[in-house]
Amino acid sequence: MKVLLADDDQTSLRLTERIVAKWGYQTITANDGRQALDLMDQPSVPRIAILDWNMPEIDGLEVTRRIKKDKSLPFTYIIILTGNTRQDNMVQAFEAGIDDYIAKPFNPDELRARLAVANRFVEYDNTITQQAELLTRYAGEMHQLADERAQQLIHADRMATLGTMSAGIAHEINNPNAFISGNIQTIDRFWDVIHKTIQDALDKPQSNSEQLRFILNEMPNAIEGISDGVSRIAGIVKGLKAYARQDQATLKPIDINDCILHALRIAKPSTKNKVNIQTDLHPSLPQFNGNAQQIEQVIINLTVNAAQAMKITSNPMLTITTDMDQNNQIKITTADNGPGMPPDVVDKIFNPFFTTKPPGQGTGLGLSISQGIIHDHGGKIDVESHQNTGTTFTIQLPALVPETVQ
Amino acid sequence: MKVSLLIVDDEIKITQMLQRHFQFLGFDVHIASDGIEALKVLEQHHIHIVVSDIMMPNMNGVQLLAEIREHYPMIQVIMITGYVTINNALSTMREGARTCIFKPLEDLTLLEDAVNNAVKHVKQWIDILDELRAMKPQEAGV
Numbered sequence A: 001m002k003v004l005l006a007d008d009d010q011t012s013l014r015l016t017e018r019i020v021a022k023w024g025y026q027t028i029t030a031n032d033g034r035q036a037l038d039l040m041d042q043p044s045v046p047r048i049a050i051l052d053w054n055m056p057e058i059d060g061l062e063v064t065r066r067i068k069k070d071k072s073l074p075f076t077y078i079i080i081l082t083g084n085t086r087q088d089n090m091v092q093a094f095e096a097g098i099d100d101y102i103a104k105p106f107n108p109d110e111l112r113a114r115l116a117v118a119n120r121f122v123e124y125d126n127t128i129t130q131q132a133e134l135l136t137r138y139a140g141e142m143h144q145l146a147d148e149r150a151q152q153l154i155h156a157d158r159m160a161t162l163g164t165m166s167a168g169i170a171h172e173i174n175n176p177n178a179f180i181s182g183n184i185q186t187i188d189r190f191w192d193v194i195h196k197t198i199q200d201a202l203d204k205p206q207s208n209s210e211q212l213r214f215i216l217n218e219m220p221n222a223i224e225g226i227s228d229g230v231s232r233i234a235g236i237v238k239g240l241k242a243y244a245r246q247d248q249a250t251l252k253p254i255d256i257n258d259c260i261l262h263a264l265r266i267a268k269p270s271t272k273n274k275v276n277i278q279t280d281l282h283p284s285l286p287q288f289n290g291n292a293q294q295i296e297q298v299i300i301n302l303t304v305n306a307a308q309a310m311k312i313t314s315n316p317m318l319t320i321t322t323d324m325d326q327n328n329q330i331k332i333t334t335a336d337n338g339p340g341m342p343p344d345v346v347d348k349i350f351n352p353f354f355t356t357k358p359p360g361q362g363t364g365l366g367l368s369i370s371q372g373i374i375h376d377h378g379g380k381i382d383v384e385s386h387q388n389t390g391t392t393f394t395i396q397l398p399a400l401v402p403e404t405v406q
Numbered sequence B: 001m002k003v004s005l006l007i008v009d010d011e012i013k014i015t016q017m018l019q020r021h022f023q024f025l026g027f028d029v030h031i032a033s034d035g036i037e038a039l040k041v042l043e044q045h046h047i048h049i050v051v052s053d054i055m056m057p058n059m060n061g062v063q064l065l066a067e068i069r070e071h072y073p074m075i076q077v078i079m080i081t082g083y084v085t086i087n088n089a090l091s092t093m094r095e096g097a098r099t100c101i102f103k104p105l106e107d108l109t110l111l112e113d114a115v116n117n118a119v120k121h122v123k124q125w126i127d128i129l130d131e132l133r134a135m136k137p138q139e140a141g142v
Helices: A010-022 A033-039 A060-069 A087-096 A108-203 A209-244 A256-271 A292-309 A366-376 B012-024 B035-044 B061-071 B086-094 B108-135
Strands: A002-006 A026-030 A048-052 A077-082 A100-103 A252-254 A276-280 A288-290 A317-324 A329-336 A380-386 A390-398 B004-008 B028-032 B049-053 B076-081 B099-102
Touching (some): A002 A033, A010 A026, A010 A048, A010 A108, A026 A033, A033 A048, A033 A060, A048 A108, A060 A087, A077 A087, A077 A108, A108 B012, A108 B108, A252 A256, A256 A276, A256 A292, A256 A317, A288 A292, A292 A329, A292 A390, B004 B012, B012 B028, B012 B108, B028 B035, B035 B049, B035 B061, B049 B061, B049 B108, B061 B076, B061 B086, B076 B108, B086 B099, B099 B108
Parallel strands (some): A002 A026, A077 A100, A276 A317, B004 B049, B076 B099
Antiparallel strands (some): A252 A288, A380 A390
């Protein structure tokens, strides 16, 4: 413990220094108030100060006031040395901020005892300061956690709302879509008859033959346009239904490698001639408790997405790997060598209805549903993408622990 | 023989669309907007095939199906639904629907095929009954 001693009386100062040093304290000395204040401005600041009351220019009380006022200093225990202990003076001293006083000439044993008290106070202060720092850090961490949790909850809430709403929305959209779709198919059948009739009429001289020819040409396009719109709406409805997932399938032990191979067979029509798919499957992967169709749906989604993303990539490759880590997690990675995605796109790819595909070519629900499926299975899905290098999705799923396999 | 169809759906645009479509295909088509109305039509007209929605006010499709099974065993019933659940599909199967087709009816040929299959089934029985009538004319009037 470092002790600052300040006294303009050199003899008294040396004497005090000697006995204080003898008790094991580290000492520094000042001959007046200004020097005392200067000594407070150093890296290893003294925590106890024994100041003489009467010093020229800046007296002990003023030094005390300045030290106590300086917020950059840690707590400093100040003992004032006084030759005058009349009550009014002491009140003034305590008001200035001193912690204790000793009347001169002092008894060394008393000073030693009072220094011990000072020491105790400084240690209390250190403990309190440490605890406070710790608490501030905890509070900061808690605050950050709360923020993260809030974000997750907002996300979860949006998902949940979308989930409950989607069943209703799907049903509401289904009816109008059914009669648009049905009518257009009826018109399509009508059209065969109309087409033949108009064609026959055109063979005779007609005043509006040009218009009729236009209709003959354009009607199929108009019908196709409406059909297209209907199919798109139907696609969205199907996606929404996947959210609602009214058919909660039961989980059973499945082989992830089998799922991947099956998914690749299903995805083949959309991927063949578009991407070279390589698999590197862990030969003794433990089983996983899940819904095979849903896991396959995720793999198909990732595979088809990769194929679409690599349309203009030369030598497009997709590598699907399965592995196992020490924490009993099954790891599936799908790595492509496509164009990658900019960070602002990566941030949004799991958001419902977010798509980079041209209008009508994607509902923007695929990855969002995939994420939902993986979360429902107690796993997580992450993405890492670098522009011009490729995109890698990593899925982690909890393996079935051997004891639970009956 | 003209096959008669009853389309039941609370969404009038859907009944109109299906009516138009099947009329064009040569069917005699009646429509109703719920189960109760459908039963009234069945009392007044000789219907061969019923195409019914499931979720409807007053009397839903499954209840209508049960009524038809009890009182009109010859009528073939095809369910259509936009509310696709295992429960809906199972209950229509249990009550003896020929099949269950899901909205939004993106491909009407599915429904047409179901109706045509039902027609085949109905015609088979009509032929058998006709044959029986021919054999025992005194019992005609089934």
